[in-house]
Amino acid sequence: MVDVRRPSSGDALLDVRNLRTYFRTDDGVVGAVDGVSFTVEPGKTLGIVGESGCGKSVTNLTIMGLNPKTAVVSGEALFRGEDLIKASPKRLREVRGGEIAMIFQDPMTSLNPVHSIGTQLVEAVVLHRDVSHSQARARALEVLNEVGIPQAARRLDDYPHQFSGGMRQRVMIAMALINNPSVLIADEPTTALDVTTQAQIVRLMEALQKEYGTAIIMITHDLGVVAEIADDVVVMYAGRVVEYAQVDNLFESPRHPYTWGLLGSLPRLGAAAERLVQIPGQPPSLLFPPKGCRFHPRCAYAFGRCRVEDPRLMPSGASADHLQACFLDEETKASEAAKTLSAALA
């Protein structure tokens, strides 16, 4: 089964095609990523949203070749036309931290506690460039200044535990950007931070993107972050893409019941509701995914077809650029989307 692809506006920098990542476990095979396709264009930001365990992190670890050894991978991840899935370990090491860099969810644990941040930044440089230690150190200082670490020169020899969470995430961003990568994969970079720091980090990433034209893959479950920073959005559920659209289209006319659920469950200031709205039920076990549409057990709109047939990602009636995987008819989708949005904005 090959998914319908979105017509892309230009040359894709990263073109992920029908990516599958399976993990062999003692209990059976877990299809963590099950046929995911998307493209990332230079200088643009792709948001990947979904609940914990939907495969959004595994997708990106697969692209980087950082999965555990138990992973079985198929599909393609074309980076400037070169398939990273088939790339040699040596080539992958060149790409990692060089052309594609990553930042992670928890800045408190993502830096090595026994090395100074200067050492860790210098390491990132010398792994990819043939420069002297002092040149690497100068570059480290430069990026630390760019990410807004106060008194960077003095702090270069400090250890991670001497930095706050927000500052550590800035260090992580500095480390990721130190070799001017063309793609930055940010795996929930704001989740572990408090709200004001989150905003600062998002703003910093936007500013750096503008300056260097870095493409960003922003993995998050925070639709607010997506609305702020993304150009395109992939919504993932249980290892699959259920909706894939431009950010404005997604927020103006969401076409999948799961996306409605995500939008509906955003907490709102001043709302009279005593409880937060939630999507009923739990994400399915990827060991034994439900037959038919994987979302049907939790979907209020499910009908007979959803229980037997697996919906493919298709252009929605509204736009060829807006892909969704749902059997509902277009009128129902339009009216339900409108209801969700009016409730979300109320």
Added chain:
Amino acid sequence: MYRYIARRLLWAAVMFLAVTVITYIIFFVIPADPAVLAAGRSARPADVVRVRHYLGLDHSVPYQYGLFLKRLVVDQSLGRSFVNRRQVNTMIGEAAPVTASLVIGGAILWMLLAVPIGILSALRPRSLLDRTAMVFVLIGISMPVVWIGLVLQYSIGFKAGLLPNAGYCDMINPPQGADCGGPADWFRHMILPWTTFAILFTAIYVRMIRSNVMDTLGEDYVRTARAKGAPEPRVMSNHVMRNAMLPVVTMLGMDIAIALGGAIFTEYIFGLPGLGRLAVQSLQNFDLPTIMGIVVFSTLCIIVLNLFVDILYAFIDPRIRLE
């Protein structure tokens, strides 16, 4: 830093007093009269009284303890043995190198085995190597040291005749009349004791290093290192090992310190005249000064090595500040 060391030394002094007081109390609570033992089997009651006075055992326990402390602090002397009247300092000076040979050699052996096996097991969990290693770990932990010693002695020493059964050879200056001496003889005589002594620790350390390395491999900063493009050997040496070895350093310091006070079983089986054998002998003879001497020595070993490990730790792990 200096304040930290000063505070640690103060604590060490308190610990030292506590340990020696408790040893004294235990010694005098035991319902046996060291004077009777020292006086010999055919001694008359009057002789026993004389011996008791001669050994200073007719004073009160606190007075004797005070005298012990005074001698230790003022003369740096541990007194004379109740049994053979030799200087305890000399006896410990003779026994300590033997125990040190055994313990340090054994520690080198077990670390040489445990570090590579532990790391390889952690890198390939559930592999054939890992499973084999874990079986040997289980066996190593379950086998009593005494039994291992006797089996090695019987099979390699006696049946095969490959190595000496027992006994100790001085490495540097053998005493007059000794039938062996020098580094080569010393080494040959130590192989079986080292092996016996190291098996249990090898097993424990393999398991500890394996689990530490496995835990560390799952750390986020290891993923960060890989995401930077670091090759696997560099990830291991630069990011995994230093973190994984932190708890191992502590354990190693403690294990060596405790064993320096006497590796009783191994020394006894192989007839090594070390502190462990001396401790057993002096306990059997109710030889208080020698017992106290060994207690003092091993307490010092523990205190010094503990301090050393703490300071080392601060160098390895910047999160620990000595203040």
